Amino acid sequence: MEEKIKIKYHVKELEKLCYIDGKSDWIDLRVAEEVKMKAGEFRLISMGISVELPKGYEMxxxxxxxxxxxxxxxxxxxxxxxxxxxxxxxDIIHMPILAMRDTEIHVNDRIGQFRIMPHQPEVHFVEVEHLNNMNRGGFGTTGKA
Ligand SMILES: O=c1ccn([C@H]2C[C@H](O)[C@@H](COP(=O)(O)OP(=O)(O)OP(=O)(O)O)O2)c(=O)[nH]1
Incomplete structure (x- = not known):
């Protein structure tokens, strides 16, 4: 099945997004600005695109x-x-990024990837005193190895 994503590019040097069939259906995202960050610095980095997703999907x-x-x-x-x-x-897509070392990222460097997914069904909460199921346990309760 094929779906259409309407896309607006905000930076003319930005290479167009490309769906490469066969290797992975995740689509790489390119940085739309010159970025210099110091170790420990945080910033929102622009991907330079706005999209209208197909109805019923999120990215x-x-x-x-x-x-x-x-x-x-x-x-x-x-x-x-x-x-x-x-x-x-x-509504420009950004990635919230923390630099762990001094770094430079250039326009068109690919740092992210995305896919679109259908929304979850609408859910309603039903409050109860007991769930009446066996406890499974988590966080390594099945052992280390
Ligand atoms: O990595 C991200 C995450 C979100 N967004 C945009 C799209 C998303 O629809 C919007 C709001 O995201 P979210 O609901 O996760 O953020 P919030 O912190 O809850 O903000 P808000 O109060 O605007 O919902 O921000 C991005 O551009 N990049």
């Missing part, structure tokens, strides 16, 4: 696996969720 933004190795950066929200309602001309 998940994660770092590329190589982003830390190449640039020494971490995405502070671990995963960004771009809501369907984030679709105005000035």
């Amino acid at each position: 998940w933004v994660l770092p590329r696996s190589s982003a830390f190795k190449n640039f020494g950066i971490l995405q502070t929200n671990a995963m960004g969720v771009i809501d369907e309602s984030f679709c105005g001309d000035d």
Whole structure:
């Protein structure tokens, strides 16, 4: 099935996003500004795009696996969720980035990747005293090895 994403580019030097079939269906995101950061510095880095997602979808933004190795950066929200309602001309996608070392990132460097996902179904909470199930346990209760 094919879906359309309307996209507005805010920086003319920015290379157009590209869906590469076969290798991975995640789509790389490029930085839209020249960035110099000191170790320990935080900033929102612009991806230079606004999008209108297909109806019923949201976008998940994660770092590329190589982003830390190449640039020494971490995405502070671990995963960004771009809501369907984030679709105005000035709703520009950013990545919240923490530099772990002094670093430079240049326009068109690829630091992130995204995919679109269908929304979860509408949920309602039903308050109860007991769930009446066995406790599973977590955080390593099944052992270390
Ligand atoms: O990594 C991200 C995460 C979010 N957004 C944009 C799109 C999203 O729709 C909007 C709001 O995100 P979210 O709801 O996660 O942030 P919040 O901190 O709860 O802000 P708000 O009060 O605006 O909802 O910010 C980004 O550009 N990058």
